[in-house]
Amino acid sequence: MEYVFSDRISSLAPSAIREILKFTADPEVIAFAAGNPSAEAFPTEAVAKIAGQILAENPISALQYSISEGYTPLRDALKSWMKTDYNIGTEGDDLIVTSGAQQAIELTCKVLCNEGDTVLCEDPSFIGSLNAFRSYHVQLKGVPVEADGISIQRLEDALKREKNVRFLYLIPxxxxxxxxxxxLAKRQEVYRLACKYNVIILEDNPYGDLRYTGEDIPTIKSMDEEGRVIYAGSFSKILSPGMRVGYVVAPKPVIGKLTVAKQVSDVHTTILSQLICHRFLTEYDIHAHIAGLRTLYRGKLDLMLSELDRGFGGKVKYTRPEGGLFLWATLPEGVDMMQFCRDAVARKVAVVPGTAxxxxxxxxxxxxxxxxxTPSDDNIxxxxxILSELIAETIH
Amino acid sequence: MEYVFSDRISSLAPSAIREILKFTADPEVIAFAAGNPSAEAFPTEAVAKIAGQILAENPISALQYSISEGYTPLRDALKSWMKTDYNIGTEGDDLIVTSGAQQAIELTCKVLCNEGDTVLCEDPSFIGSLNAFRSYHVQLKGVPVEADGISIQRLEDALKREKNVRFLYLIPxxxxxxxxxxxLAKRQEVYRLACKYNVIILEDNPYGDLRYTGEDIPTIKSMDEEGRVIYAGSFSKILSPGMRVGYVVAPKPVIGKLTVAKQVSDVHTTILSQLICHRFLTEYDIHAHIAGLRTLYRGKLDLMLSELDRGFGGKVKYTRPEGGLFLWATLPEGVDMMQFCRDAVARKVAVVPGTAxxxxxxxxxxxxxxxxxTPSDDNIxxxxxILSELIAETIH
Structure with missing residues (x-):
């Protein structure tokens, strides 16, 4: 039998990332390609204790149907946390729980865009979000990223040039x-342009708490006076990605539509996950836990940077992030990047090709x-x- | 600020069901409107024990990212169960885990239908599925249901008449x-027509294990020789809806596209939920558990039917289901159904208007x-x- 699929899905190509990632199932391969929290990052005893309490005290609450908007005490705790620590959320905003920030991103595109509408994004950007947008058959237009963030000139060019721009996706x-x-200056300028050209901003901030050096910079959402910013947050990088709990703060009319879309997508987010996040957020010291994560990851980043400084010999440039989970290395012109990534995997080190x-x-x-x-310190x-040896052999 | 939403979501009206369901938050209202498992139906001790074991033995496995297709041992256990007990699944099929059957249904529409394509369904049908289809801006065409299932004549008329019918949604x-x-005869005939008119069948079977009288009837999927049936199953009615674990069995090319769509929707289903379902399915006696559910619900159905037989006085007709969670009552012509439902809620009994x-x-x-x-025996x-009094007063 011949199967005919929708245009939106037929046009969604399996990504280059999968070619590389399939090798990472091999436990001998050193995984620089993933984006998983470190195994040391999970508060396993706290989660086990909380889950035990919930299932002993009120098991039905963890097993029965719940409401699409999310567990009300978790929503309230998140609203309070966002307002107190980040000045996120106004009278005109509301917050719902989603099945990871991925769902918030996918539903935002579903509720805002008709097929053929345009979405602007940083170039490069997160493949999971880009594929979510592609799955609604929108026109995806990238704006180059500079050392201090998106190019403002190129962004304004795109806003002038492109038709039916519905939103701008950013990971500041x-x-x-x-x-x-x-x-900060670019965030303010991006917001001003969004107002001028009447587009929505989708601000994705999964790593915001994971700053290892420098000063925190206000989110674009915290500057939002017009009700123009949709903010996606997540427990994935600060507690557990496997629980699939994210959230979205947005103007109430947008939240209303996102809720309808969420209801038809998965009814509600797993309620036991929500109950665990709620207790962890309200009964444990989330700030101390995040401080511990920062120490852990600062050490890993510093280790990787010092090894890169020693091994890459100036032949390969790389960013020096102030936080998060990733850095970006750039080979000199003339070197075949895809072949380099394949050669690295052949030597049991997986990285993700930039084309993805x-x-x-x-x-x-x-x-x-x-x-x-993801990798252990030894494996970093x-x-x-191993990559340094490959560079020494390949680039002269 | 004015918000502009996509056509697919703008056209999705808040359903009439919500008007009624909002009253059910009142604990004094007797909930005949919901579709929740009975609080007595949950194996709370088993779930607490399993969750405790998982979080003690291998907590990282329950907290880390997992793969979009679902936890492999759960997929294998489900494939085996489906094949052994229901003859579901062929060499050409595969099975993935979804975030409830709702997600399987929503993603099926996403991968099969362009906007404007036609989906056929039983009329009436499950509102959660209908709204999922509407959220992709398809043409939804209902085919009347008779006492032994969908009208075959009207189904063939629709298959001849409607353009671009992509699939037929059924809850047999x-x-x-x-x-x-x-x-059985209609299932065979429906499958024959699907082959003749080259449409896919989406068979939704959330209640299949909950038969209280009569003999089991083979699923349409078990007759599928052409690879034309997508089968959605769920743990919601036999273990826990709050965990959000469903599954879909379909031809491999369809599963491939569903997996891509699932990945952009929520990356994967909550892994702790999957681990719990896996242990419950493989280490506990699922057949004995389901037998217990049948006894519980058979008692509730029999109680409701005997009360209806006594109270409705032949003025209101109702179906006599052989299983599942719902029955369907029909007022005589001339009675205002919506007003009846509003009057019932005013007397603290919630039912769902058929228009939904x-x-x-x-x-x-x-x-x-x-x-x-959902209701206790006393509340049944x-x-x-209360409804009988309302009928006696309203219908003469």
């Missing part, structure tokens, strides 16, 4: 894949993404040394 | 909302849906007596 903090952080993160999938890239949260040293 | 067992079961379940939302209905799994008696 420790961007995936580049590790770059957008400066482009708005235009047929574009070219000299870069690759490296992750330092070993993996960078 | 104890249909939501009607409680009607499709006969129509393919054409502007259509009319004399029916309402009643659920017997009390609620039916």
């Amino acid at each position: 903090n420790f961007q995936n894949p580049s590790g770059i952080t957008m400066s 993160f482009l708005a235009d999938e047929s574009g070219s890239s000299q870069s690759f993404r490296m992750n330092y949260s 040293v070993k993996g960078v040394r | 067992n104890f249909q939501n909302p009607s409680g009607i079961t499709m006969s 379940f129509l393919a054409d939302e502007s259509g009319s209905s004399q029916s309402f849906r009643m659920n017997y799994s 008696v009390k609620g039916v007596r």
